[in-house]
Structures are given as structure tokens and as C-alpha cells.
Amino acid sequence: MTTPSPHADNERLVEELRAAIAARDEFIAIAAHELRNPMTPIVGQVQLLLSRARREQASPALLQGLELLEQAVDHYVHRATTLLEITRLNAEHVRLELTTFDLCDLVRDCARKYEQLAARAGSTLHCDLRPPVNGTWDRLATEQILDNLVSNAIRYGDGKPVSIHLESDPEWAMVRVVDHGIGVAPADRERIFQRFERASGARSGGFGIGLWLSSKLVQAQGGVLELESEPGSGSTFSVRLPRDVSAHVKIG
Structure with a gap:
């Protein structure tokens, strides 16, 4: 035996x-x-x-x-x-569920959803859109990305205005979420995209997974998430997504 x-x-x-x-x-x-x-x-x-x-x-x-x-x-x-x-x-491979829609509509829905949160923080939420921006994306994933970035901008925006800008060309769409709050120190700019991490000195609650999740969902759609920030002067999170995700990533 x-x-x-x-x-x-x-x-x-x-x-x-x-x-x-x-x-x-x-x-x-x-x-x-x-x-x-x-x-x-x-x-x-x-x-x-x-x-x-x-x-x-x-x-x-x-x-x-x-x-x-x-x-x-x-x-x-x-x-x-x-x-x-x-x-x-x-999962070993993120299964994207792609649909064609106008990204402007999704940005408007997101802004409408967070208007009250911004008001309670003493802030305002402004959209700068150039519609239409039609494309093929995973709607749920893209909604989650926007939700995380906008809620963070309000949370860390120090009660100052927050704006969402949407631009596009034939190949790409770019969403920028801009706040004028506490900003992110240079030492934190890579770390905050890791799981369970938050910026040094952050007073707000949370598990520290929002930016990690957003970066992974952007990458899964063949895009890039970038941060520009200065401590005390606010932050700009930029999401660059291909207009047709299926042409840039393997589906299934």
C-alpha cells in the first residue's frame, strides 16, 4: 500500500x-x-x-x-x-459585464446622489460635462469608481467646492474629480492605493479599501487612475478609460 x-x-x-x-x-x-x-x-x-x-x-x-x-x-x-x-x-479573472451607455448620464447620477452629503459637509458639487460621451464599459464597476472618488473628495475636501470634469476624444474618456481640501502628502501617494490603507492624518472613518478597489476596477477596464495633490491645496484624481473596453482587455 x-x-x-x-x-x-x-x-x-x-x-x-x-x-x-x-x-x-x-x-x-x-x-x-x-x-x-x-x-x-x-x-x-x-x-x-x-x-x-x-x-x-x-x-x-x-x-x-x-x-x-x-x-x-x-x-x-x-x-x-x-x-x-x-x-x-x-476571482482569478474579473468578469466584466459590458454595456454601451453615456458616461455623462452616470456622472450626473453620481453627482445627484452626493449633493446632500456635500451640503452637509458645507461643500458644493459641480459637474463640467461635454455630452455625449458614449462608450462600452462595465457600468457597475464604473459607478463604483465614481462613487469612491466623489465621496472621498467630499470627505477630505474641507468643506470647499468639489468638481467633476468629463472630457473625451475618439479613443478615451477622462474623468477628473477635484477637491481643494487637505491634500495627500508625497509619502502617502502610492500607499493609499493599497488595501486597508488611508492617508496619514485622515480623521474620517472607513476601512481604507475605496481607492484600492477603484484602482483595480480601472485597471480591469484597461484604464489608468492617477493622483495629483499638494498638502493643504487639494487633490485631483483622474480616471482614463478606453471608450471601448473590449478592444483593450480580454473578456471572459
Whole structure:
């Protein structure tokens, strides 16, 4: 009778662990997807009620309650989306789900979503768009990139204006998110793109995965994420994406 070698046992254990991790990630991805999708009509209904309440000049208490509800639902959707994207990145190959859409519409939706957060921070959010910018991208991944960059700009923007600029040429689209806040020290400019890392002196909460996740999702779509910053003078995060991702990356 042949006794299995320690090397064979180790290989078997590694394969079992890989299978277990893959099964875990698949379960988390399904759970995140199922938790996120039903929230879409709820978000729409909350926004509709809030718009009506403002139009009809409802009481300040009712308006505040609806705004807090909108914020809570947005945070829920954001967390579910982040979880979904992390499980996608944990796979050996990120599976892109490409659709053709106008990036201007997505930027407007993102700005609209964060208007209240900017107002609470004492800031304003401005869009500089040159529509249309049609292209083929992974919509969920691109939405997550914008969400992370805009929310960070508001969070670290020191209450000053935040702007989103969208430019394009026949081959590429460029989104720049600009704030005038605390900025990023030179020593932190590479580190903050790593998982679970945040800039030195950052007072805001979070797990430090937003920029790591954004950079990975940009790279998965054949793009580049760059940072220009000076401490005390703000930051500019620039996302450069090909207009047709399928022509730049291997799909499937």
C-alpha cells in the first residue's frame, strides 16, 4: 500500500482551500447581488417622496427624516456594491459585464446622489460635462469608481467646492474629480492605493479599501487612475478609460 507523500497532501489541502474560498466568494457575491437589487425601487421611491416634500414645502422635521432615510439607503447600497466588487476582484479573472451607455448620464447620477452629503459637509458639487460621451464599459464597476472618488473628495475636501470634469476624444474618456481640501502628502501617494490603507492624518472613518478597489476596477477596464495633490491645496484624481473596453482587455 502506497502512503501519500507530504507534498501530495499539501497539494490536496491547497486545492481544498481554493475550492472553499471560491465557494465563499460565490456565496457572498450572490448574497450581495440579491441584497442590492431590491433596493433600487426603494431608492427611487425615497427620492420621489423627498422631491415631493420639498416641492410642497413640508415641515423641516419631515424633510430631515426623509433626507436621513435617503442617506441610510444610499449607504446600504454602497456597502452592498463594494462587497460585490471585492468578490469579483478576488476571482482569478474579473468578469466584466459590458454595456454601451453615456458616461455623462452616470456622472450626473453620481453627482445627484452626493449633493446632500456635500451640503452637509458645507461643500458644493459641480459637474463640467461635454455630452455625449458614449462608450462600452462595465457600468457597475464604473459607478463604483465614481462613487469612491466623489465621496472621498467630499470627505477630505474641507468643506470647499468639489468638481467633476468629463472630457473625451475618439479613443478615451477622462474623468477628473477635484477637491481643494487637505491634500495627500508625497509619502502617502502610492500607499493609499493599497488595501486597508488611508492617508496619514485622515480623521474620517472607513476601512481604507475605496481607492484600492477603484484602482483595480480601472485597471480591469484597461484604464489608468492617477493622483495629483499638494498638502493643504487639494487633490485631483483622474480616471482614463478606453471608450471601448473590449478592444483593450480580454473578456471572459
